[in-house]
Amino acid sequence: METRVLKYFLMVAETNNITEAARRLHLTQPTLSRQIQDLEREVGVPLFDRQSHQLHLNAAGVLFKQRAKTILELFEHAKQELVSSQDEITGVINLGCVESSVGPWLMDQVASFQAHHPAVKINLYDGDGDSLRSQLDAGLLDLAVLIEPVEAAKYNFLTLPVKEAWGVIMSKTVPEAKLKAIDQATLSKLPLTIGRRPIVRDDLAENIKLKRTDLNVKVTVNLPSVSKALLLTGRYYHLGIEGVYKQFHDDRLIFVPLVPATVSGHLLIWKKQQVLSTATTAFLQTITGSKKF
Incomplete structure (x- = not known):
């Protein structure tokens, strides 16, 4: 399965219309119809209910839409992590943070880091501890700041001074x-x-x-x-x-x-056995000094 097919699927799911989706994707309607039919054969179940010229996601389609979005987000994240040059660190860090007094301190760290590594983009997400851990476990976050305690068996962590x-x-x-x-x-x-x-x-x-x-x-x-x-x-x-x-x-x-x-204190956590990107490692070093990870 190619990522472009997932993008085709998501466009059809958004428009509920093959003709309109094909127009936006700059494809012919028969080509797009064939791609969607091939996708359904590959996954083994219909993803749409078809009525006249309209297509609507069925229960399987709704679930597949969620998974397709996650797959594409992970793919884009992986591509961004691999982007590098000899002269500077590049890439993207997805960073989650709970709503607490740690926010201003963390933003100071972000500003300091980007002053030294301006080519790195940081995506910030807020949420409660459970939602941030779920995103971390799914690979949608690289790092998350939580109120202690955390499940020590699952995560590496740094204790923060807040x-x-x-x-x-x-x-x-x-x-x-x-x-x-x-x-x-x-x-x-x-x-x-x-x-x-x-x-x-x-x-x-x-x-x-x-x-x-x-x-x-x-x-x-x-x-x-x-x-x-x-x-x-x-x-x-x-x-x-x-x-x-x-x-x-x-x-x-x-x-x-x-x-x-x-x-209670705050902890910056990441998954154990996770291979950290160059940008993420550099961010951790900004917080701790020259320590290796």
Whole structure:
């Protein structure tokens, strides 16, 4: 199967019309029809439901569309990684980062790196830890910055010099907003929103000497920003890091730390047994000095 055929398939999936897709691809309609039919024979199932002059993806086609996009993204990434010259480092780094206080620090590293390697392009992605790990595992990211802990058996990692205090983000109108800190007894009574990443929730629960079942979790979120409207009602409290509170930039909210004080660090991770591109290796060296990877 050639990558151009995947591009043909995606164009037909976008237009739902062979004639229009052929026009955009500068092909004849019979040629494109034959290419799609050959693709369906190769994968072993029909990918479209055909009605008159219209084609619509069936269930198999929807799944194949997702995989085709991933294949083409990986192919383009591989081509970019292989681009190099004797005079300078080139290529692309796909870098993921959680929403936290680590963002400004990481952007300083990106700016410093590109000042020395201007031919390297960096694609930045934000998300929660689970989505970033999935992209890393699929090869769509080269590196990702997560809140610790991570699954040490799967990833290499660097510890970054940015720490986060854990606490509760809430409306200033609720009684708990007057507290200097939130203890275990108070926390166990609050209707909480919390991030969905299980390993972080388990580590936090252990640190504050509470079982996950002791917490009154009402809503789990992938990105904390979506829970802001809930917090402003005064009926929900977000158990999270101070960096999230700072990103809200909303004077109607307040961050109250946990007691005993609970702090987590950040880790820059990449897959074990992964062959790093020249650009990615250079970026890691920017952060750590001359260490080899």
